[in-house]
Amino acid sequence: MTKRRALLSVSDKTGIVEFAKKLVSLDFEIISTGGTQKTLTDNQIETVGIESVTDFPEMLDGRVKTLHPKIHGGLLGKRSNEEHVETMKKHAILPIDLVCVNLYPFKETIQKRDVTEEEAIENIDIGGPSMLRSASKNCESVTVIIDPIDYETVISELSETGNTTLVTRKKLAAKAFRHTASYDALIADYLTNQVEEGEQESLTLTFDLKQSLRYGENSHQKASFYASSIPTAFSIASAKQLHGKELSYNNIKDADACLRMMSEFKSPTAVAVKHMNPCGIGNGKDIYTAFMNAYESDPVSIFGGIIALNREVDAKTAEKLANIFLEIIIAPSFSEEALEILTKKKNIRLLALEMREQKDISEKEYVSVLGGLLVQEMDTLVEDETTWKIVTKRQPTQTELEALVFANKCVKHVKSNAIVIANNERTLGIGAGQMNRVGSTKIALEQAKEQLDTAVLASDAFFPMADSVELIGQSGVKAIIQPGGSIKDQESIEMADKYGITMIFTDVRHFKH
Template structure:
């Protein structure tokens, strides 16, 4: 049975991250703790006036092989693993002159940051820590007697406990620290195994692991009865997870999910300024224009009702004129790569509005993975980074699309990728004018999008809905001609769809009969 309070008489400290090291060393010295250390850690402590004993002096064995072998020694691991309440362990310690180590403070070689820096293969291998994880696992297993600290953020709690308990640690703290330590070694090994699998081209290895660090506990998840937290994967890709929050309330679970959807969508349009407005992870308006303010007004016009309380993403620096337009209605979050002083001043008046700056745009074609829980496991797949160009399109109707129709079709098909299936998107002159999302029937998606366009036209006092003279995109093939006919009734003049239906000929014939131009992409964009 582990004792509640264990006095720390000896500590081993070996850290690559020297944050808070000197303060910790002085605190331990004040409690009369003997400190064992190695290399740069020992030097930093000694220079700060903290008494240190080199590990080599403690073990009686020198560091060898460029420091690869220094703590892998019975005097170290015996001191960490010995059960103090086991007579046989105590006898072995006495026989072999092994002194107990009651506190281990280790953070590992910076493998993750070395990898992120773009270092070569040999440098990455050299930054795989061996002794550190071995000691952490040993000390954490013996948490009944040994405290293990792997993060500088835990130094303050450790020091406070030592001060409160006259130089001793409690069982509750040691067990808590052991859980943190095992999570750290697990994440470390995950990073290494993932990297090595990629290096040998093993896309889906025999075992797969995921890890993340928790920067935020949320008030709740999608609904108040669900708990939630955000974990960072460490991926440096610009986006919601790495954004700087300039102002506004704490981000919620739904905010993060929807903002990610918005920014990933707007990143598709790198050629011109673009705005995407998202509600419940689906776009309710997307537009490109020669300036952001115009793009915003055109995106907003697609669905002025749903945009209220939505998420807005921009692919260019947010300017004052655009901020003025956005601030006319309630918006939950704005995300953009940058914002100028005029925009910051305008939005500062909206105290609850969250403004996120990413300092860059993600590459929509970059390789990435998506992971989804199912009962009993995970579904892992490549992110949908497919994109078609004009050269990929196959015209299947008698009428060729015009240049304007072609540009709008390509835009509509990019938007399709970010809309829940079944997805139907109407676009006219670089702006969505109707969006149908998440319906069980493609016909219903087409009708809902057209109906919403009519409602917006009526509210704006327009003579006709925006779908008149538009193009329409479908994320998957039309299984029957009825979906295409619904789009034609709404006023669409051109269609872009993947093709591949058993009834493609029937659908093509219906398009020809209506005088539509239709192209097939050969690429589907289901989003479930």
């Protein structure tokens, strides 16, 4: 009886020696190549080189070694098809029953600093994916493995029954095809970026499972968290959890919203988020002051919220944070004293994430719709304040101008229709997600009603009518920033002049649906 044959060619050598020894004990002949063959030989495991199988030398710097009928015929030949069997005999092609292959480290290569295009290209595996695809296509007879985590299952089944089950072979084949699809997607993305291709005729995306979630937005919805295959440094996926329960689906979405808001600010800043909207944003001379400003923006809504701070959390700030029920605190770091204070709270999640390095925040964002996907650039536009137009008679004071800049940064992260009332230190009132702009204006004014003397107001889009401006004028707010662009802009300008309001048009809209 002909020995069964296993082809082993791996870049990840984890567990390969023990796996090969067990295959040999189960009477498998081992075919191997290059570094894998050397590793096995060094561990006294007998192998057959690829050249001995193909009767053809490895060539072109290793680019061609497994692309041969005696390899792919041995993988693709159907054992149950008499014509296939006869053809294989005629051409002296022996079946290969098991393939264990993982691919050249393309992903790791392109993440290296200063990697050259030539180096990236040389790490595109051709033979490996070809073998995986051939073996997977013939999973009726061939076992294919791409992940050391599956060695134990395969050996266990081989030991118990002499073969793997068809169910296992199908699962492993599907996993191999997912693996090659992800690998090809990374290559396609890299080459597309190299030639600066814009809109592509097809979109290939790949993400890696980071975490299985207990449930989604609601307890009856299943959910998972996938991270970009090429890690994004400034992202919730890259944060290090120091304490607390696992993140939930809603935690992750809120934390992501927190980071997007925080990306606007360089000075010490604290952002508090509830249900994807800010309930308070504050800045200050230090992180304690910034947090207190954010807290005082809305001390009611912050309960059960998520906080991001862009400086280390010290003991003084931690004492204040510990007095509030919070789901998550995100910061670059926590002092030892702060950790001691905060970790006394069993369930609070503490995440560490460097916030000064935000070079990769300009990535595209994807939104699923039934039967499709919307793709757009993230709204990371840094507005040129020199292009803003003061359209009213009264000019803003320097303090008002500082507050308008701050409010304008905040309003772009509030669900539209969005209104933000603020001073130059913190938000005072936020109206979010209303079906008309008057509704959002009323909510923001109601929240800020005791603090309107020095307040300014930002709108994410133009006022379609003068009614909101009239409400603002009656409240006592004296400065507005908005995109402009309505056919009734002049009515809003005249209403602002009536109440002595200074109003700036930015010509930039920040809808957030």
